[in-house]
Amino acid sequence: MQQLVRSGVLAAVAVASALALTACGSGKGDEPGKGASAAPSGGASAPAGGHGAGSTLASVEGSWSGMTDGKLVNLTVSASGQAVLITEAHVCQGTAKEAGHVTLALTCKDGSTDRTTGTVESADGKQLVVAWDGGKKDTLAKTSAPMPTDLPSVLPSGMPSIPALPSLPPES
Template identity: 55%
Template structure:
């Protein structure tokens, strides 16, 4: 039961992140992603990512973890839109490549715990973000297990009489 609740919370957080990312538009125009991404291995020295640095393509996706006993969800789109959900705070902003991959966020409630951060590594299914506030989040990609198997069946509808 406990595992099911944790998995349910993780799935709900990932869905909320995805919805939040799809609902917010960016005022900044940047290069369109080319869709070519090898998610199996991080790229070393890719465009603007610095020699051996983490690129946007390396960090794109949904990430889950726990920091100070509280669940943290981070979602980064390939276009750079970013959402963090932690301890009832929802923060959104952008991820930008440079010498390092930086995250610049703002929270509607004014929380500043995850306002400015740097992605230190994105290897082996783990992402480490160090925030200016002193927090460090070590997150991992959620396992995709497929659709639930215990869903109820949909009742069949009675057939309608032919129309004259």
């Protein structure tokens, strides 16, 4: 039962991320260069003293999930550099940019600033570590949740339609 609930939660997060990613790209809330700094190139994980040196957009693409301070954190990054973060009651979206390392520049709908500018410290295809300028650090695992382009192929077919709600009698 717990596995079914967990799968349902991951599917819901994937769909929410997909919907949010398809709404991205208007240019609103994008802050190019915010929090970006030069870093030497290197391997897929951060060398000592470096922040995400050598991480690429391809290495962070996909859906990631984990727990930070006992709270669920979900991050989805598309190949085009659109990013969506869902945690606690916050939904944040923006961009992931590659310039020797990957930086995230997000805007949260509720004004939260805990996770608006982040730097990928490491990404090895299984685990992603993001350090946020707000002081938080998330260690996330790759999930099997589908990317937005994969959704039509993974959604079940032949699902029954939702019945219409009966009309209520007018109040007297």
